Each structure stands twice: as structure tokens, then as C-alpha cells.
Amino acid sequence: MSETNTKRELGRGESVMAGVYRLRLPLPWPGVPHCNAWAVAAGDGVVLFDTGMHQPGSMAHLERALQMCHLRVEDINLVVCTHAHSDHYGQAATIVERAGCELWMHPNYQHMSQWAQDTDAAVARRLEVARQSGVPEEPLRRYAEQRKDHDSGIAAVIEPDRALLPGVTIATDLGTWTVHETPGHAPSHVCLFQPERRLLISGDHLLGRISLFFDYGFSPDPVGEFVNSLDVVERLGARLCLPGHGRTFTDVHAHIEGNRKLVAERSERVLAAMAPEPATAFEMVPRIYDDIPFSPATAAWLLMETLSFLLHLQVTGRAIKIPGEPERWEPA
Numbered sequence: 001m002s003e004t005n006t007k008r009e010l011g012r013g014e015s016v017m018a019g020v021y022r023l024r025l026p027l028p029w030p031g032v033p034h035c036n037a038w039a040v041a042a043g044d045g046v047v048l049f050d051t052g053m054h055q056p057g058s059m060a061h062l063e064r065a066l067q068m069c070h071l072r073v074e075d076i077n078l079v080v081c082t083h084a085h086s087d088h089y090g091q092a093a094t095i096v097e098r099a100g101c102e103l104w105m106h107p108n109y110q111h112m113s114q115w116a117q118d119t120d121a122a123v124a125r126r127l128e129v130a131r132q133s134g135v136p137e138e139p140l141r142r143y144a145e146q147r148k149d150h151d152s153g154i155a156a157v158i159e160p161d162r163a164l165l166p167g168v169t170i171a172t173d174l175g176t177w178t179v180h181e182t183p184g185h186a187p188s189h190v191c192l193f194q195p196e197r198r199l200l201i202s203g204d205h206l207l208g209r210i211s212l213f214f215d216y217g218f219s220p221d222p223v224g225e226f227v228n229s230l231d232v233v234e235r236l237g238a239r240l241c242l243p244g245h246g247r248t249f250t251d252v253h254a255h256i257e258g259n260r261k262l263v264a265e266r267s268e269r270v271l272a273a274m275a276p277e278p279a280t281a282f283e284m285v286p287r288i289y290d291d292i293p294f295s296p297a298t299a300a301w302l303l304m305e306t307l308s309f310l311l312h313l314q315v316t317g318r319a320i321k322i323p324g325e326p327e328r329w330e331p332a
């Protein structure tokens with residue numbers, strides 16, 4: 001992990017088609033070296049879709065990436081966030097302040113603001129969930145320690161000037177973009193679609209490298225919402241996807257199918273991990289993810305994903321939660 005942290009990349013910008021720029025911004029996360037912000041020409045400036053994460057020196061990476069496309073922060077006339085995760089929203093406050101523009105984002109961003117505004121309370125809630133899920137005291141203590149000086153990656157929590165809901169449109173030189181709610185990865189997630197060119201700005205809902213992440217604890221069934229959101233995006237018939245991480249890709253349908261398949265497979269694995277006897281979520285994790293090392297770096301993410309699948313199986317009547325300290329699960 002330390003190697004990834006020290007081997008920092010620089011912000012880089014490139015044109016992917018006339019009037020569309022990919023700004024590739026570095027991240028400090030193991031296995032996720034960078035994220036994309038997309039600048040789309042609009043009048044005498046650009047609309048910026050997503051912002052990169054706020055870290056020491058991160059605005060310099062954005063400036064560098066913009067400069068490679070002959071753009072400046074002052075050219076940004078609107079910031080639109082696909083969702084309120086730090087790598088897509090973290091620099092919004094700084095950019096909006098400097099460019100003097102508006103921020104548009106979906107209103108369900110409490111998953112971010114609660115965390116950023118009262119991290120202690122959010123960590124305490126997460127620890128309680130982990131304890132209920134059978135995580136022993138020692139790793140819990142270590143997690144709490146780590147989180148204490150964990151940087152949120154968000155410059156400041158600012159409210160959107162406009163709620164990014166269906167019906168809102170975003171005008172650019174490439175045409176108008178429509179808003180499509182795609183919760184699952186995060187409750188605030190939307191995709192932006194340009195119908196004439198069939199371009200999709202997909203945030204983290206659809207990525208070139210299929211991988212799942214669910215913001216657990218803010219909605220009744222994140223996995224179910226994610227699957228519904230795949231249907232929403234499929235109906236759009238996008239030809240080219242501009243994702244939140246990695247390169248653009250064209251085989252959008254195959255990626256949607258790949259995600260559906262992965263969700264179905266994981267669901268089966270989670271069900272199988274409850275046999276032959278009822279198990280806690282913590283006991284199930286290494287049985288489900290035998291290909292991913294269970295380490296302090298991955299534990300919280302794998303536990304949250306497992307809990308999201310358990311909730312989904314419960315909501316769809318396939319698993320039963322047995323109350324207790326800790327809670328255990330059995331097939332329905």
C-alpha cells in the first residue's frame with residue numbers, strides 16, 4: 001500500500017473527441033490509482049463533470065490536466081457531480097469558489113455529508129454494525145484508530161445550487177444532456193446521457209473494469225437499486241461510455257450484462273456461505289471472497305459489500321437474519 005501512496009501520478013488531460021476532455025486525476029487508494037473528471041465544451045468555457053479528490057496539492061493536478069487541454073479552472077462554467085463520493089465531489093467547493101460557477105448534484109448526498117460533518121458519529125455507527133456482524137474487538141479497535149486521522153478527501157461540504165433530478169438538462173456544445181437516477185453504488189448517483197451522440201457519463205455505476213461497491217446503510221437495498229439502475233442505463237442505448245475511472249469503452253451492453261452476472265454470482269456465493277450452519281457476516285467474508293486477501297485494507301469494504309448482499313437476499317426473501325449478538329444468517 002505504501003508504494004502506491006508514494007508513487008503518485010500527475011494529473012493528465014487529453015481530448016477524447018472534439019469538445020470532450022478526459023482529466024485523469026491521481027488518487028491515494030491502493031488498486032485505484034486515478035479517477036476521471038470530464039470537461040465538455042459549453043459556450044466560452046466547459047461543464048466539468050466530477051472533480052477529483054481533495055488532497056494536499058490536488059488542485060495543481062486538476063490545473064495541470066486542464067492546461068494540457070488548453071483550459072483553466074476559470075473556464076469552468078458549471079460543476080456537475082455524478083455522485084457525492086470524495087473522488088467525484090471532493091474538490092467541488094474549491095472549484096466553485098474559484099470559477100464562480102454553480103454546483104449541480106442529486107439531493108440524496110447525506111451518505112457523504114453525515115460522514116464529513118460528524119466523522120466520529122459515522123465511525124461509531126459503522127463500528128456498531130461491524131460488531132453486530134461478528135467482527136472481533138481487536139480489528140474494530142484498529143479500524144477506529146485508523147479512521148481517527150483519516151482525511152475525508154472533501155475540501156468542504158457545500159450544498160448543490162440545483163438538485164440534479166430527472167427533467168434537469170445540461171447544455172453543452174455537443175448537445176443537451178439528460179439526468180438519470182442510478183442509485184446503488186451510492187444513493188446520490190446519477191448518469192448523464194447525450195441522446196443524439198449516445199454518450200453516457202456513467203460515474204461509478206458502469207466502469208470498464210467490472211467491480212462492485214455499495215454505500216451500505218443509507219437505503220433499503222443498495223444491491224437491488226443497483227440492478228434496477230442497470231436496467232435504467234440499458235434502456236438509454238448508449239454507444240460510448242465515459243466512466244468515472246479508466247478509459248472510455250463502447251461495449252456498454254456487455255458491461256451491463258457483466259455486472260448483472262457478477263451480482264447473481266455473488267448472491268449465490270453469499271447464500272452458500274451460510275451453509276452448513278447459520279453464520280455471521282464476518283465469518284462469511286473469507287468464504288465469499290477467497291480470491292481477495294482479507295486484510296485491514298480490504299476488510300471494511302468486503303464486510304460492507306457482504307452486508308449489502310445479505311440485505312438484498314433478505315429483502316428478496318432468500319435469507320433470514322437470526323437476531324442476537326452477533327446476528328447470524330441462514331437461507332430462507
Ligand SMILES: [Zn+2]
Nearest residue numbers: 083085185204
Ligand atoms: Zn463512487
Ligand SMILES: [Zn+2]
Nearest residue numbers: 035087204244
Ligand atoms: Zn469513484
